[in-house]
Every structure is written in C-alpha cells, then in structure tokens.
Amino acid sequence: MVYDVAIVGAGFGGLAASAELSKHGKNVAVFEASNELGGSAGKYERNGYRFQSGATVGMGFEAGGVFDKLYHSLQIEKPPMTLLNPIMDIHMPDRVIHYFKEKQEWYKEIERHFPEAASPIQAFYDEVFYVGSLVDQLLDYRPVFPPKTIKDWTRLLPMVNTSSLRLLPYMNQTVYDRLKKYKLHQHERFQTFLNGELMDSVQTSVEYCPAFLGYAALQTFHKGAYAVHGGLATVAEQLAGYVEDKGNEVFMRYPIRRIEKKGGHFILHSKRNSQFEAKQLILNHSVHNLADTLTEDLMKQTTIKQEKEEQRETWGAFIIHAGVDASVFDGTDVLYHQFIDPEHPNDLHDGGQFLMSLSDAEDTQMAPEGKRSLTISTHTNLEQWWEAEDYETKKQEMTDRLIATVDHYFPGFEAGLDLVLPGTPVTFQKWLRRSKGKVGGYAPTGRYSWLNSYSVRSGIPGVYLCGDTVFPGAGTLGVTLSGLTAAREALR
C-alpha cells in the first residue's frame, strides 16, 4: 500500500494535519513512537492519577477560535471543559493578583494592584487587545511564512490591507519598547507580572519579545483559557479517533528511524524492519530531530542549516507531576497558579517563576476521589541537565525548591503530597524524543527574531513540516495552525 501522506509524530501538529487530510478523503497513516497521543500536550497515568505531559492550558476553544473552527469543520463535539476566570492567580511575595479574563474585571484588578500606574497600564492593555485582534485577522489567512514560492507570496498579497499596515509599527519593536512609550519600563512589579505571562506563552521576557507576538499571546488568554476535562490529551484522542473513523491508520509505538526517497516515493523505516511507503510526508517530530530520521541526502535538500539550528535559543522544562490531598486547595476555586519565588522574584526560569496547574475537582478522570492531580513546570537551561555527575542532586534540589515555594503560598502543600514525579529535559528526550530535551519551539530573541521562523516547507518537494519549531510556533494553538497549513499545502 502506498499512502497519500505519511505523518511522523502524533503531537497536536501531526494530528491536526492528519485529521484535515482525512476530512479531504486522503489515505494517510500517522506514526507515533510512544504509546501516548498528543506529545508535549499528551498524558500518562500512574497510581490512579492522570498527568499532563507538558501543556495544560487550552486556548482557541472559544467561538471562532482555532479549535472551535476545527471541531466544527470535522463535525465533532468539543470535550467538556472549564472556562478559567480568573485565568490564573499570580502569587507574588506581597500579594496575589487575580488575572481576570474579562477586560472590565481585569482593569479593576489593575487599579487595585497598580494604583500609581493604572491609567498607563490600562492604555497598554487597550493596545494589546487592539494589536492582538489585528494579528488574529492575519492568522486567519494561514500564510506560509516565511514565503518561499511565488504561490506563498501571492497568498500574502490579500493580507496587505489597512489592518496589516496598522500592524507594522509593532513588528519592529519589542514589548519593552512599547512599555517605554507608556513610561512603564521602570515599573518593576508590572514587568515581573508581564514577564511571567510572556514566559508562559512566548517563552521570553519583555526585552526580547517582538511586540505583536507578545500582544497576540496576551490577548489570547482573555479570549478564553480552558481546563479541558481529561487534559488536552482528550483533544488528541478525539483527533486520532476521527482519523481512524475515516478509515485511516494511527500506528502507536512505531518510531520512524529512517526516511529515504526511492523511485519517487518516500520509504519510512520503523521497528522490526517494517517499511511503509508514501507519496508525501508531514513531519511533526520537530526541526530539532530532523537529522535523526532523514537520510543525509534528503537533509541536504532542506532549508535547515543544522549547525545554525543547534545554536538557536530554546528552553527545556523542569516538571513535577504530583498527586495531592484535595483539602490543601479547599480555599480556592482557581485551577492555575503562577508562583514568584519570594527570595528571587526576578529569576524568570529554573524555579524563579513557575506555573502550577491543578486538575478540576469535578474531573474524575484526573485523580482518585479526595485527591487532585497537578503539574508544575518551569523553564530551565538545558546544558546543566546533561552533566551526568550531579544530575540526581540537581533534580532533587529543584524539586525541593519548587515544592517549598508552593508550600510558602499554600501552607500544608508539602504534607499533603501523595506522589511526586519530577522530570527534566532528559525525561523529555526519553519519552517525547525531543532532542536534548528542547521543548516549546524557539524563544524569540529580539524585535526581528520572528523573521527567522521556519516555514512548513522543508525545501524537499512533497515534504512538509509542522509543530512548535515551525511558524507560527509554540503552544497547541500555533502548532495546530501549522498542522492545518501543512495539510493544505500537501493537498494542493
């Protein structure tokens, strides 16, 4: 059998692509190395708990959002989910900021916590909402970016309109540049808050974040952030189910070890000498990993310069999956909590700031009765985890630091823990095959860094890329858009 399209990796990018192709009647096969769907937004189960492998916050499920439209076009029902309002609580050394979804409530919260600068902060947020909506309009076109072919350029033309021209001033400035305009660049507390939100969504801080990207991410929180019941893995399972219902195949525990081109088709080599043949490919196993599978000859045809790729800035994640007595969080309905280390409030990574996502008390798939499942994650520098001698010590120290910080804000947390499973970049490489544990795509490094994106075109005819290392980048929402764009191009 020769498949129309083979998809490598059942992350959100690969699953969105395969669902879209299945909808169009294509004969596709998805190959997933692990025994779980969803990759960085997947799950695993242990001792009666369900843990989310990385991503926890669902975006794009509101009416007109990326997932809302996808579910609608596939004619499947969205899973049950809890709309978050507040989106999260931010625990700072001297206060808790409730990050409200609704603009009016959020503006009142700004007045409560930043009375001396409420007007400029609200004006800054007006700009966030305005620019964010302009970016949304552009993403609706699902451009291939950066453009490579004449078709890509022609597709960009309709995007040149008054809305996109209004976006230009925000494409050559950072968020920090914009803060200067509002005289907020020296407002430490507001920047600590903003950096936390930007690190969670764009993987970088105000100084390095292109303004339009940061704004798009910030406004997305306010359009609707959700805790999907059963975790985001539920979405992955639905997409894979759709692919199978259309008569296509999802091969679990089928790592693709080598891909070569023979006689005009692509041959995928997997376990026990199995081979599969396809006319086209969509690769969802990240640009970091391409050289592991493509033959040298195919690799040379790509637009990716391996040496440059390896030097690009990426984060790893340190993660704790834990089970805890539900009573520890009796005092709050809020599911997502961001913590600022009281001793080091300006550290943006390695435990200085981190997110804790609690399972919904009503969500019985996530934890045994009377317990909650939780995920704590902080950005981490990668190199330190590959120095073997003190790996276990470092892992324990980081675990202790994160638990102590939560315990500081929620006394009794440590005593209420039932199961604690820490993971490092080494874990992400082992289970999700992310090379060196690099996750979440490339971190923006300045006002023009968005121009360095990789597009869905690999450079090899018939081979497309999708996932968080490809435009429009990180987050399940961006990754899904890249999968849909790759599918559209494969359908041409």
Ligand SMILES: Cc1cc2nc3c(=O)[nH]c(=O)nc-3n(C[C@H](O)[C@H](O)[C@H](O)COP(=O)(O)OP(=O)(O)OC[C@H]3O[C@@H](n4cnc5c(N)ncnc54)[C@H](O)[C@@H]3O)c2cc1C
């Ligand atoms: C700690 C953490 C927290 C995050 N939080 C959020 C959040 O709250 N909200 C949000 O929207 N996003 C979040 N993200 C980002 C989001 O999870 C990712 O950007 C997104 O899930 C990546 O999807 P992807 O399609 O690029 O592929 P991945 O998720 O990397 O999936 C790729 C898949 O390919 C498989 N694979 C790899 N190599 C092979 C091979 N050779 N053969 C077959 N299969 C292979 C892997 O096993 C994996 O399943 C978070 C990420 C992390 C790490």
